[in-house]
Amino acid sequence: MKEVKITTPLDDNTIEKLNAGDRVYITGIIYTARDAAHKRMVDSLKNGRKLPFDINNSIIYYVGPCPPKPGQVIGSAGPTTSYRMDDYTPTLLKVGLKGMIGKGNRSKEVINSIVENNCVYFAAIGGAGALISSCIKSSEVIAYEDLGAEAIRKLYVEDFPVIVAIDSRGNNLYDINRTKSKIEGERI
Amino acid sequence: MRKINANKIIDKVKEMCIKANYELGGDVLKKLYDARDREQSPIGREILDKLILNANIAKNEQMPICQDTGMAVFFVEIGQDVYIEGGSLTEAINEGVRQGYREGFLRKSVVKDPIIRENTRDNTPAIIHYDIVKGDKLKISFAPKGFGSENMSSLKMLKPSDGIEGIKKFVLDVVKSAGANPCPPIVVGVGIGGTMEKACILAKKALFRKLGEYSHIEHIEKLERELLDEINKTGIGPQGLGGNVTALSVNIEVFPTHIAGLPVAVNINCHAARHIEVEL
Numbered sequence: 001m002k003e004v005k006i007t008t009p010l011d012d013n014t015i016e017k018l019n020a021g022d023r024v025y026i027t028g029i030i031y032t033a034r035d036a037a038h039k040r041m042v043d044s045l046k047n048g049r050k051l052p053f054d055i056n057n058s059i060i061y062y063v064g065p066c067p068p069k070p071g072q073v074i075g076s077a078g079p080t081t082s083y084r085m086d087d088y089t090p091t092l093l094k095v096g097l098k099g100m101i102g103k104g105n106r107s108k109e110v111i112n113s114i115v116e117n118n119c120v121y122f123a124a125i126g127g128a129g130a131l132i133s134s135c136i137k138s139s140e141v142i143a144y145e146d147l148g149a150e151a152i153r154k155l156y157v158e159d160f161p162v163i164v165a166i167d168s169r170g171n172n173l174y175d176i177n178r179t180k181s182k183i184e185g186e187r188i
Numbered sequence: 189m190r191k192i193n194a195n196k197i198i199d200k201v202k203e204m205c206i207k208a209n210y211e212l213g214g215d216v217l218k219k220l221y222d223a224r225d226r227e228q229s230p231i232g233r234e235i236l237d238k239l240i241l242n243a244n245i246a247k248n249e250q251m252p253i254c255q256d257t258g259m260a261v262f263f264v265e266i267g268q269d270v271y272i273e274g275g276s277l278t279e280a281i282n283e284g285v286r287q288g289y290r291e292g293f294l295r296k297s298v299v300k301d302p303i304i305r306e307n308t309r310d311n312t313p314a315i316i317h318y319d320i321v322k323g324d325k326l327k328i329s330f331a332p333k334g335f336g337s338e339n340m341s342s343l344k345m346l347k348p349s350d351g352i353e354g355i356k357k358f359v360l361d362v363v364k365s366a367g368a369n370p371c372p373p374i375v376v377g378v379g380i381g382g383t384m385e386k387a388c389i390l391a392k393k394a395l396f397r398k399l400g401e402y403s404h405i406e407h408i409e410k411l412e413r414e415l416l417d418e419i420n421k422t423g424i425g426p427q428g429l430g431g432n433v434t435a436l437s438v439n440i441e442v443f444p445t446h447i448a449g450l451p452v453a454v455n456i457n458c459h460a461a462r463h464i465e466v467e468l
Contacts, residue, residue, distance in 0.1 A: 021231075064255060064295060066252050066293055067293045075252060076246070076253070078254055080336065081370075083369060103368060103371070104368040104369040123427065125239070125427060126254075126336065126371040127239060127253070127254045127371045127459055128241075128254075129254045130249065130251050131242040147307070149255075149295050163231070163429070165429075173430075174368055174429065176430075177231065177423075177425065177429050178367070178424055178430050180423070181229055181423030181432060182422060182423030184228065185421040
């Protein structure tokens, strides 16, 4: 386990050096998308239309934030559960998406696609939305405004704290740590 | 006959929506501190520290603990000697939700039709369970229910012969397959008995109980303690990243049932186990 600072857009070299369990601080532009936005993006690709942002080497954060109070950049903004995006994810990884931030385990198909395309899946702390929002320095809705909390936002983040949950070789922190703790738990 | 004005209910509900989402209850916070002391895995402790820090930030800054400010769920006990004047009770509760979610800058997470999925933009309608009781009081309990954990909930119609072992196995299966998804450490609400829908409502009601309180029925309290112990041996841990604190509490509610049945519902709540109640 190591602590690493990275910037976006991601490159292959940076991704290859990340290992499951690493604590990572992300600085740069990331994009938000959750259920409804994923459906629209994948429908766009199916119909030969362009995506609403340059997905190459980008990171998508699975979040539907609270509205900002006057003077705030954004309201609480913690991760949502990732498995709901699993059906759409391989399609996006194939067209250049490199990183995802969410919470919870991913399907076999997603993990295979992460390995095939040299990508990385980060976990942020679910339910720590107030804490995370302080790392978000700007927020702008860039597509699907009608979706409200589910619209695509372009965020600028500074030292956004995440953990590498699934690295580019397919090592999966959820499986590794759960098995370890289960064995310890049974011994006690 | 005691009169309660609908406007008073609107104001109260508005206040409850905001407060429950900004300030984690003392019972839940205490359980998080206990969990921090008990947790053996370093990553688990690190996460619990951040959850406690997050709850403090939310309270101090008066902002939501979690961005999933939920679907608004209410249990309402209305004394049969109460008369609501100036509007219907259901409309008053929904208006309180509408105002609370707007003025509290809470997320609007409700879609009008489950298939067409267009956002209602005011987080209504609320889910309201009514109970008519003796007296002239109105008791309103509210929980903003997030769906990361709601999605991991389940119902099973067991056979009477499945007994207590069958119940335990089902609850553990639900928790294990939920894994990291419902934001552990979780609160596990279990409803046993009644009919299909009654078991589900009991499981939901169990989540409204103050953490740290056990069932008053001796063998149910025993089951709550045993299940909590077994859940914490699964290794899932805080955020599913390993550890020995997977659940903060197991709360079980029971009801008489049919000679042929043993309905069991499991309703999971995340660590941001928000709930609040007032009496008017």
